[in-house]
Amino acid sequence: xxxxxxxxxxxxxxxxxxxxxxxxxxxxxxxxxxxxxxxxxxxxxxxxxxxxxxxxxxxxxxxxxxxxxxxxxxxxx
Numbered sequence: 001x002x003x004x005x006x007x008x009x010x011x012x013x014x015x016x017x018x019x020x021x022x023x024x025x026x027x028x029x030x031x032x033x034x035x036x037x038x039x040x041x042x043x044x045x046x047x048x049x050x051x052x053x054x055x056x057x058x059x060x061x062x063x064x065x066x067x068x069x070x071x072x073x074x075x076x077x
Contacts, residue, residue, distance in 0.1 A: 022054035032061065042067075 025043075029036045039060070043050055046063045 021057040023057050024053055028055050
């Protein structure tokens with residue numbers, strides 16, 4: 001069976017790997033342009049975990065974007 005390359009290893013130094021960026025609610029609020037309470041409220045609403053007082057920035061921003069975007073209508077042929 002052939003191996004499938006899925007990209008650089010998560011811990012590889014100098015590669016194009018992405019690392020999780022976990023921020024406190026205050027730090028995330030500053031970056032997202034929200035209030036700290038809003039960040040915590042949105043996390044609870046969207047089911048985003050707050051683990052040891054930190055939130056995954058990427059997960060929060062993508063989930064927030066999906067929450068605020070209107071649903072796309074399927075294109076008719």
